[in-house]
Amino acid sequence: MDGAPIPIAEFERSQKNAPRFARTSTTSIMAIAFPPIRWIVPGYVSEGLGILAGRQKLGKTWLALDWAIAVACGGMAMGSIACDQGDVLYIDLENGQRRIQARINILFPDQRRRPDLARLEWVNDAPALNKGFLDALEDWRVSVDNPRLVIVDVLQRVKPAGNPNQNSYESDYSALAGLQRWATDRRVAVVALHHTRKGGADDPLEALSGSNGLSACADTTLLLDRDQNGTTLYVRGRDVEEKESALKFVSGIWTLTGEAADVRRSSERGNILVTLEDAEEPMSPSELAHVTGMKNGNIRRLLHAMAKAGEVQKSGRGKYVHPNNAVEKPRSADPR
Structure with a gap:
């Protein structure tokens, strides 16, 4: 009968099964000793999901390779940033092993002076993000001593098709959510290469091809751009200080030349x-x-x-x- 009171026993059963928030007091949160942010390329790439975006043929792959080699060897990224050594997985879905070899030879033409690159491993085929990609990443993580960096080149090759029941923002965000969670929970940096849309944008984060769901989900967004004043790398993220740096590119080698405004x-x-x-x-x-x-x-x-x-x-x-x-x-x- 409409409007009749609910029996007490039935009400108690419904309350027992009702969802509840898992609450934590501010006092408890402030008592937690969190480990410091794990930096992979200090000031630019930290643990979590990052997106490196730029126009085609601008040198994104060369820049990602610079970071990968610096971490795998414990060397200098962009010519001046010291990186702690660790294991790196480069998921290259566009170039193939012949081109990879050619790029390494350009960077290190003298084989006798080539550093030990054993901790940099390559993958040329990968499932989509929603079809086993995270399981494969976890398999790599537990198989190496010190997993630090994963490069996905390019994001579009593993990004699943849009969900017709979601708008583009929801679809892009949900596509990356699992990868972002995996990178954050495992404290590994995942950098996914992506393209920018034609025409640019007033806000650098608006320049990414696709919806704003990509930059909203990512922990860090890095934008490689070039204009009449030269090439710059803009970075903005949850744990990184917003900055725009000037870069120089010569024969496959990226060099940091200073803050973009000063240059x-x-x-x-x-x-x-x-x-x-x-x-x-x-x-x-x-x-x-x-x-x-x-x-x-x-x-x-x-x-x-x-x-x-x-x-x-x-x-x-x-x-x-x-x-x-x-x-x-x-x-x-x-x-x-």
């Missing part, structure tokens, strides 16, 4: 100095912006700092000149 500023200063030195007369900030293609506001700020540092000189109202082109003002005649 970009140095490049812009050099551009201004070259333009002023070639100029036949003093130039205004607007004229410099037109010639160099730099933003007017940036030019003005840089010129102010450069004038203060003595790198350029003011010449007349609102104009600047290179020190080499500065004309010393004639001394006034002796009034006597």
Whole structure:
């Protein structure tokens, strides 16, 4: 009968079987001694799931290989970041063993000086994330002494097809959730290579191909990009400090050259100095912006700092000149 009270016995049975939250007090959480974050490439790659994204042919595989070799050998990543040695699994689903061998030969043309790469293992075929991928990862993990890094090149090859009952965000998030949980629980870094969409985005994380579910699930997102100022590696994550670093790529070797803002500023200063030195007369900030293609506001700020540092000189109202082109003002005649 509608509205009739529920018998006490039936109510108690329903309460006994009802789901309940597993609650933990703040006091208990604060008493836990958590181990420090396990860094694989300090400042860039830590335990958990990371996504390394960039346009095609930009060098993502070379960068991932740089990290893999640095960890497997206990060497330097990007030329300057010391890595603790451990076991690395590189799941290369695009290149094959012939191309892998060719890349190693480019990096180490003299076989006598080639480091011991025994702790770097390769896989060229893998099941999808929802069809045994995690079981295969676990089998590798328990078979090596110190599992530290897994590279998945590329994510699209193991990512399952979208679920028609979910929107793209839900589908992408659920596709990576198991991999993220495995990497976090096992304290292993998994870096999955991925592409960026054409046209870019205002927020770097919006540039990833697919939905925002990928970057939302990942612990760290790294974006490799190139513009008129050079190549940069942007990183943002739950445990990593947000940063943008400048990189240089020569003959398969990535080298970290500094913070992108500092390198970009140095490049812009050099551009201004070259333009002023070639100029036949003093130039205004607007004229410099037109010639160099730099933003007017940036030019003005840089010129102010450069004038203060003595790198350029003011010449007349609102104009600047290179020190080499500065004309010393004639001394006034002796009034006597």
